[in-house]
Amino acid sequence: DADVTQTPRNRITKTGKRIMLECSQTKGHDRMYWYRQDPGLGLRLIYYSFDVKDINKGEISDGYSVSRQAQAKFSLSLESAIPNQTALYFCATSGGTGWIDTQYFGPGTRLTVL
């Protein structure tokens, strides 16, 4: 089984709809991240969480919110989706007993906003 899972894997929605992307991990890591990837722009950090009670904004948090329901779960919400939020979204984790900088990525969610 994959260590970091994301649901859904693909989603097409309309402008103005509320969307939630979910991430679960079985690695026992404290730190979780949400990124979006756009062609030519690389990976950009949306939000990150160092533990259940710690949530931090990243580079591009406007239009997004997150919830850390448990150590293993980190959800990303688009309250009112707009077309320029069409992108590939990745969840990642880091932590554990090894060097904490290595990140482990989920498979990604491809979101299209019409």
Added chain:
Amino acid sequence: EDKVVQSPLSLVVHEGDTVTLNCSYEVTNFRSLLWYKQEKKAPTFLFMLTSSGIEKKSGRLSSILDKKELFSILNITATQTGDSAIYLCALTRSGNQFYFGTGTSLTVIP
């Protein structure tokens, strides 16, 4: 402002060629530099570098960091079609924030 710049943006080579990918950076409170390979899915970890001048190797891939000149290179020797991917460089700073470059797209043709 913290930034990570990768070059070239894209590269096309023939199988067997050697390639060098570059990552230069400006990050306060630097902690580590990481290289990832991304094919048609999520990025996978390749190397993490924290000290200047120490080469990390894994098969045909190697990487080295120069903390004085603020850059790292990723070398791939005897390239194969399976090396075709986007290679991402990321920096971490104290506070565990990650900064990614835009990536270098490598295409290896038979």
